[in-house]
Amino acid sequence: MNLLNISGSPHVHSDESTKKIMWRVNMALVPALLVAIAYFGINALLVSLISVASCVLFQWLIEKYIMKVPTTICDGSAVVTGLLLAFNVPATVDMMWIVIIGALVAIGVAKMAFGGLGKNPFNPAIVGRIFLLISFPVQMTTWPQVGGLFPMDFDVATGATPLGAFKEGALPEGVTFMDAFLGHIGGSLGEVSAIAILIGACYLLWKKIISWHIPVAFIGTAFIFSGILWLVDPASYMDPLMTILTGGIMLGACFMATDMVTTPMAKSGQLIFGFGCGLLTIIIRNWGAYPEGVSFAILLMNCVTPLINRWCKPQRFAC
Amino acid sequence: MKTFKMGGVHPEENKISNDAAIEVMPVPQQMVVLMNQHLGAPATPVVQKGDKVKVGQLIGEAQAFMCANVHSPVSGTVVKVDTCKDAFGLTKPAVYINVEGDEWMETIDRTPDIKRECTMEPKEIVAKLKEMGIVGLGGATFPAHIKYSIPEGKKAEYLIINAAECEPYLTSDYRVMMEHAEEVCIGVSILRKALGVPNAYIGIESNKPLAIQKMQETAKQFEGIVIEPLKVKYPQGAEKQLINAVTGRKVPSGKLPIDVGCVVSNLGTSFSVYEAIQKNKPLIENILTVTGKKLPSQHNYVVRIGTTYNDIIKHSIGELPATTGKVISGGTMMGKAVVNLDAPTVKGNSSVLVMDEAEARRNPETACIRCGKCMHACPMGLEPYLFSALVKNNRIEEAKEHNILDCIECGCCFFSCPANKPLTDEIRLGKNKVRAMMAAKK
């Protein structure tokens, strides 16, 4: 018989692991990816693949040659960043090389420079996306127009998104709630289809990877706040339902604001976080220079997360 | 169904030895009886080399405050009063006895009849608990006479009996309920009388429906015994969580259950109380489960204290399977891994759990992803991830301020951590450092 093993208790472990969590998040992103391919065609697929490959490659290179630690690319977190980064950019040919730079910033600067998984204060995909938005404003706001299903052309006509159009004046003609819900609208690769995102979010809720607090607080606050504004002046403000169905609120609330590393841990803290994100998003959308405010809102709330963690402690059993 | 509100996890129950009726483990040829079988100072040996002893005779006397009597589990001759290595390799004082026959002390009532009436006064009951060396059999082995001597200014309102058996694999309490329900109820009534409370609540997890039924039927014949089925959640059997589930009260930080008017005892303890008070039998036996997924058979035994782990293994399954990785005394969540199988068992040992190699190794540790699962699982509402970081950076004062001493070491944090961080180990280390810091200040 071999030597006995000795350790402190407990001697069992649940079947949870970081790897499982990350790969489940990847699976939850698949519906949105399929819709993106359906509406934006081959470009969407290529942008996503290039983004994921770059993120994984950069993480591997940095871990092996700069940090000199064993590689952790198998845990799936680089793939999550790659997919989310791709989902935040338009599905055009230009993006295919620009997203590589985004991947370098997201993985190299926002994640590995802080020490790797679990040590970053800011959501890497958001940082990558904001970096690209500021560095390549034209390419990042050139949206492919949705024609029929599965366009196989690389060159597609471009047009405005509902949010972009609204900032200029009014919603584009013929955009209905159902269009926005299914994803038949202009926008970033992964943010267009509310239903695909919700399917993914339900999967994550079922597997207890995210809890309802942040998505509900985020979307709820955005809905209520924009609703109040719309009731006051329906002509100048977008109605609340269209507000939450267009732009990145669904994707942001369900996948990016729920990133465990950069968001508060206590449930009360999560509600505050979601509330802050929702509020900031609507403020930036209506009174900021950009038509979309989700990325900035999430980044700003990431800055406040350590404070929220310090204030919002769990309720102690024995006081 | 009642339960505690905060935290908790659901490990696999694995109650595979549920249906094994209690067998009697035969007595080996030599017994080594450790002098420290309880929380507190070791008992002082009152026998010498060459003395003849009978079963139930006092061989170790409680001479300190936090101490309990130790009685001989066998009859025979004392070979030496020396030291021996316990289950963890540490040297402890012990009495070695060569077994000759099975002669019991005449005062012990060995008839199988169940004696119901107890005419003793509360103070007499407590004194007899001390005489008989009764300690809590839930794992902590706290001397019962101290627990049942309520200090001045405090009043007991609830007696709660812990039959939750929330640890996976353990089934000794279950078998005692199935086979000795009446004796248990008598023991509970005696304890209730000792405290002078109107009701005793027996908390049983709902994964033992037959036991709940049996106890409910038996309890009808007794006054003041309420059976309380509880939701299955670990650590339902932890003292503070049990009190919270049954009474809704919360024991404040740094205080004891008696400060909220509660006294908690294990079900096994109430069975030994029956034997002690009604049959004059001191605590010399454990009800012990021998279990493990890869074992050829599952068993529950009544084992005399001092029987070694090797004796138990030899009699029950012959030898350990070749792929054994760990042998645990206790359950998988709070049990202790045994390194020395020649060590004798002591009061409160509830199992010999044999774990296979594949299950016995921990997965490699990875980076903390700040998911907060440890925090949500903690039944005391603490923040294990924070303690881990503070202890690593030697910020012991801050760890104390964040109430690291409230931790009950249940293991829920490590169990739920996706990154396999040894949180429970780190918190234990932190608690030791805090206690050392506090002792140094005095």
Added chain:
Amino acid sequence: MTQQILIAVLVLGVIGAFFAVVLYFVAQKFKVVEDPLIDEVAEVLPGANCGGCGKAGCRAFAEACVSQGNLDGLRCAPGGDAVAQKIAQLLGCAVEQGEPQVAVVRCHPANCGEKRRSNYDGLRSCAFQNTVYTGESGCPFGCLGCGDCVAACQFDAIHMDPETGTPVVDEAKCTACGACAKACPRRIIELRNKGKKDRRVYVSCVNKEKGAQAMKTCANACIGCGKCAKVCPMEAITVADNLSYIDYTKCIACRKCVVECPTHAIVDVNFPAPAKKPEAPKPAEAPAAPAAQAPVPEAPKAQPVAAEAQKAQ
């Protein structure tokens, strides 16, 4: 155009001058008056802030020296004698020549090969493992091999040998600050004199179990037999609690105890050749009752060996 530049320069110049004056007065008002000697002493110190002196960093050590005016009870181990001399010069006091010391791990390789009796799996901390059980070697006093000492060292002077699972001290880098000795939960590491030509002898065991018990655990354990104490010409060895201890201030490194020890628990370090066995008289006595005669040759032997040892130094 020039007028605008002139106005800009003037305005900024006035603002700059104003703040310069404010800063001057503030600096004067909030000036911290410190003995300039503290700065001079701090300059001379290694600046590693290792805490070996017992003070909170090099600056605190400098302050203690200056406020005391001498070096009584204050020693900077990494700085050694060179720094002590310099500080003494600055303070204008005398200082004794200290003995250079080094950290010594008093345990034979424990957690490897046959001596390894279990696998430890859990938090890799010696302080924690000590609370769980005896350790992989089974010795309740022996090295646990998790590296608390390695983590404590700020001079990269102690490393875990991966084959033996016990730490090895790099004498060249060790500054005898004592951090590793404090970190070890079983007090296995001790600061001992480096010795002449860096040669030293010590008992590489801290096991206090009775002889028979200790032998079962480790073949090289000290069994407290006392043979070393009997043989030591300087009376440097004491045996207490079944454990032998060599006083390094009295030891002359003659190595008689090394030879005598039946379990090879006593170790000699940095000697050029293996310890020589005692010479000629023994084989001549051997045929006639060797047991009875054995103590007798010891007495005359003691002198020649001691003389030899003195020559060796």
